Amino acid sequence: MGTGQATAINMTQMCGIGPFVTIPVMVIAMGGPQAMFGWLVGALIVLADGLIWAELGASMPRAGGTYVYLREAFQYRTGRLMPFLFAWSAVLFIPLIMSTGVIGLVKYLGYLWPGLIGADGEPNALGKVIGVVVVGIVVLALYRRIGQISRLTSVLFAVMLVSVAVVILASLTHFHPSLAFGYTPGAFSVPGGAFWAGLGSGLILAVYDYLGYNTSAYLGAELRDPGRTLPRSIIYSILAIMGIYFLFQIGVLGVMPWQEIGESPYFASLVLERTWGSTAAHIFTVAIVITAFGSVFAGLLGGSRVPYEAARDKLFLPWFGKLHPRLHFPPVGLLVMGVITAIGSLFSLTVVINMLTAVFVLIQSIAQVAALTVLRRRQPDMPRPYKQWLYPLPSIVALVGWVFIYTQTGWQQIWLSLAWLAAGTVAFLIWASVEKMWPFGPLEIREEFAVTR
Template sequence: MTSPTQVAGFERRIGPVQATAINMTQMCGIGPFVTIPAMVATMQGPQAMFGWVVGAIIALADGLIWAELGAAMPGAGGTYLYLREAFQYRTGRLMPFLFAWSAVLFIPLIMSTGVIGLISYLGYLVPGVVDGSGDTTLLGHVIGIAVVVLVVFALYRKIGEIGKLTTVLFGVMLFSVLAVVLAAFTHFNAGQAFGFTQGAFGGGGAFWSGLGAGLIIAIYDYLGYNTTAYLGAEIRDPGRNLPRSIVYSVLGIMALYFLLQVGVLGAVPWAEIKDSTSVASLVLERTWGSTTARVLTVAIVVTAFGSIFAGLLGGSRVPYEAARDKLFLPWFGRLHPRLNFPTVGLLTMGVITAAGSLFSLTDVINMALAVLVVVQSLAQAAAIVVLRRRQPELKRPYKQWLYPVPTIIAVAGWVYIFVSATALSMWLTLGWIVLGVLAFLVWARAERTWPFGEKEIQEAFVQ
């Protein structure tokens, strides 16, 4: 029997501060620094600031789903565990297989956006990294791949050391965001910041017409509040610390994003913001001068590094749990013999992250989110309902507040986001899921399990 401090080879070494820091470092990263221009352009004016608020409502509602499931089933892999437990009664191992199949793709794709953003800000410091239109050059792509290699190297260590490093990166992230906010508010023009375009909030106005595309951007920037759920086997007192890390990180990042967006709009006209490739550096240059802007841009680059670091840390644990269940390639189920982390999962996701960094930011965001909505977010919302009915005796240290209201809000938000994605992204998602179902059928036939054999019902977390 495993001890309270060790689960399946992992060690429970991550405390409450480190857990919240991991989430917030992954959530913030480079996201708002590269997507504020896109949000302003999408909503055609300062009304874009409210896009972050609507996104936060969806993120918090979804976070409360993660909080209940993660506290009840604190193991490595997060969603994989929840879908395995919830859907085994009707569809055997299909749903957890589809999640593991898709997570190996969409988690590193989301991390690759951090690489793309890092390179765009590095272009402010280093000539030749981006061209005149803001597109990444060959040199920029080479540097991006080198950054991924460095992240993987930094993660090649024990979880206790990683927790300390993440806290440092969190500090740099917080410093970067607050520095830009402070710079913006020292030269703040309220009339400019709140000069909403005429008719923006009326029927068919700019806010409503741009809300769907704006929410894709906003929810992308909030992603990461669930990172600690993937690390459930490595968190101390997960029934208490895991839900708090999720709620605190969503509320904290919402406040930071709103202040950042309002401050930027008050410092630079929105017509200039929407065309900027490094808006934070632009704000710093306008307010505190080019020297300070260059120094703080370095901190923003480090912040982007921290986001990639935290994302690959959590994501690498997903295929590990699936492999231990003999539902994925067995190589993914191996831990480093001395450092106790899943080596193959980390290296594989590192390779996909590097490949994803070669595409454009908007294409990667649309592809990653479309897959995530179907195989994770909507499926997990169904899982919380199924588990309440199927496993009422499951110990739940935290129960979702006002259940099922947050779950309903989350489902409505995710459906709206999915139908707002590009048609190509939706078709690619459906194609990927079909391929996943076919791969599952091949595996199920070989293993003689459902639908070609008996269902294996194992309520692993019911005591």
């Protein structure tokens, strides 16, 4: 694949239900239309992080992605602990991402079927039951051969793009600059301005909406000239999605007062209702619901394969590496992640986003900053088709950004993420004692990507 195809794959994973459900939370957190600039700051962090992915992915082109990078970097002192913890954490944070899609689906379904949303803007008891049912439908739809669902995935993504484009077009046809650019007085004042006060919460939401910019790194072996294609696909996809999201937020802010957007669980439907009428709003709300379903469908499809790939390489619990005898897909990963997705859908959107962010930032984002540095020192002769521009500046920017975002997720989420990693460490020790590997056996070092002399 060349740069165009790789960029399209990244954007496919990035563009989902995210902005349809996070914009109200973001404008409230950042106190007004100045929330639009949260997308720009978030883009800076993920761009810096993308250059880390680019070097690691181009140097170690394997489908496993992070668990391969952590295995290579941390094998010298902790054996297989770090890649195990990544797979352990992925089993949690990937389905939590899908839970946000389920919550978003129920919220917009509430526009079509009043009575599903509570006074707090979150799904009520009936809405949560419907969310669990939706997860069950997704799991049943995925419980089949991959060849039978690839075409459906393409259709769902097309609907997703049309949904975003229609809302942007509708908002721009009835745009009021006084609403879109009516920033809160003193919003950018230092210190104490609303923008700065809400930046932490806004960045959590922005980064959540950008997730997927690293997809091409998992396809390094299938890229043409990965040293050029990989960094370009990451940068181009981030800039393109940033432009789409930025335009999306400016558009809706130009139709509705930000306070009203913040109070609406289905603001995009109301934008369409006020611009093109009730019939158009209902039609495209159906498309938004399909968009949400598509994001959950595609996410569980790919996510269920992560622990399977790790288990196949004997880096994770072995039962995740078994294929269905007739349908030839990994059923354990799909069922486990489906259950976690259903449980996550019972919580509020903000709680779920903060929790998944706390988990993946700790074991993936921060760990990969360290991995790149360790590998440059431990394996200086490893072939690197791409080396991070201006190293170590992007790594420092990414590290500072990720640490800041982690601290903003809330103490409850921080403690829960640490507890999850502690449980994973215990699971690893039990597994390692059975398999007689480090720390209950010799420390095996295998530099798979090093140059042989």
